[in-house]
Amino acid sequence: MNNATPLLHVKNLHVRYTTDEGTVHAVNGVDLVMKKGETLGLVGETGAGKTTTALSILRLIPDPPGEITSGEILFDGHDLVPYSAMKMRKVRGNHISMIFQDPMTALNPVLTIGDQISEVIRLHDRLSRSEAYGKATRMLELVGIPADRMGEYPHQFSGGMKQRVVIAIALVCNPLLLIADEPTTALDVTIQAQVLELMQNLRTELGTSMMLITHDLGVVAKICDTVAIMYAGEIVEYGTLQEVYNNTRHPYTKGLFGSIPKIDVRERRLKPIPGLMPDPTHLPQGCSFHPRCPFCTDQCRHKKPENVLLYGDHFAKCYYAEDGLQ
């Protein structure tokens, strides 16, 4: 591993939601490392716990019903889990920002775009109202929206423009880490690429690290340095893009890629795998993927596998990771 402090190091994170139907084990021992300047792709089926992981990093899990039960979230070496609300507020929007899945609902309908961008500036920079407004205006132009629309309201903007505004809000304070939770899924196919490119350009320009949550393996292949594959609240495989795509070790990852996981076949979306994600209120014993795994053995049914370290940082949570699965 790298000996410089990683920007983000999530260790054995557990998050659960307590509901009337039972306890939802949404995140079950997530380990993640992100280096400065790096882009990490977090991939997994719906319900895998991607959003929950992301919200935990910002300590924005709705409580109740959610709760971080154990684990550490080291950001630049400091554990965020025990942070007070006050201390956490200085991190949010300033050092770590988040872009949410649905731009249509992410902006406050009764406040102007200008106010909503200025707000985050005023919270973290010592700027006067008019200076903040000026900075907000420049940021709006940077994301490709003319300055004269500062006084307008979200309903006057299209979905793509709203997501640009959300990006402006997320990046205007120059955060170290940007978490983008499926930033383009809710958008028209035609503008998805535009918005993604904008995000990619801005974050390169500003030197921001990014955690990109997505279903789109093509996008991951295009812009991510490292990939984490999530299943039932765990990272089942993690490694550099090259390693994960060309030297896939976890059967779940293989399933996602389909039968021929070649990095040159990049325009592939998640392939449906036979079976369903386990119910997070009743996770199976042993490896949580075993009911769907074609290579499942007795061992898998009874005991949870540990991370198996492969080449470099590459690890997979599977008993047979080292052998390769043939």
Place this chain on the structure above:
Amino acid sequence: MHRYVLRRVVMMIPVLLGVSLVIFTMMYFTPGDPARLILGDTASEAEVEALREEMGLNDTFIVQYSRYLKKAIAHGDLGTSYVTGRPVITEIVARFPTTMLLAMLSVIVSVLIGIPTGIISATKQYSIFDNMAMIFALLGVSMPNFWQGLILIIVFSLHLGWLPASGFYGPSYWILPALTIGTGTAATITRMTRSSMLEVIRQDYIRTARAKGQSEIVVILKHALKNALIPIITVIGLQFGRGLGGAILTESIFSIPGLGKLMVDSIKARNYPVVQGGVLFIAVMFSFINLLVDILYAYADPRIKSQYRRRS
């Protein structure tokens, strides 16, 4: 926006015509002879007949109604009170400030209690505070105003002797009636604020505000409340509109010389012109408050504002 307001004002005309027709018809068919009422039992049949002729009571319905309308529109003349002999409009205007004051005080009381309680209840849903607030709100909604007024009089006037029980001469007289009406309304506002806030604080943009690093209090008061305000404004407007029509029972209990009391007294005395004029006046007030509420909507919600702009 201006054109929208103007159009709404113009649209009030048919409404008011309708109200006047309905109330005039009702008064016309109510048994009892106004001329006889004015002159008393001792007057002779001939005298009564003469007065009927003079007052135009022998004309057809259409003629009487047209005459009423013409006077009302041309001179703002709503007739003369049978009891005092003064113009109806003067009677109403004399009572209106009292009613207006009571309505405003009640709304202030209800807003000051209802909105903060509703907000805290919503942000601390199912807490002890929330449960208590909801019990009180239920009591407040179901307890009739007159009963609550009587209890307040018994406690604060009779037992403790702190506040006067009747009349409306100064601030100490205002407190009990304003509390009587205000707490009842506060219950409605609390419930409305709570449910509206509960819906809003689950929205994504609230999470966005938190993700910016905004403090919880600003998230609630700036980001959430402004969005939750629309249904709350409706309730406040409705209650205020009702208050302007005079709080009939409360005014009677506390002997407050407002519109409500004027209406009750006039109905009892079959003082038709005052009843007619009063109802018409209340209708006008209600329409204006409705318009005001709609205008406030536009200020609270830019989506509505741009709709008006597009439509007009």
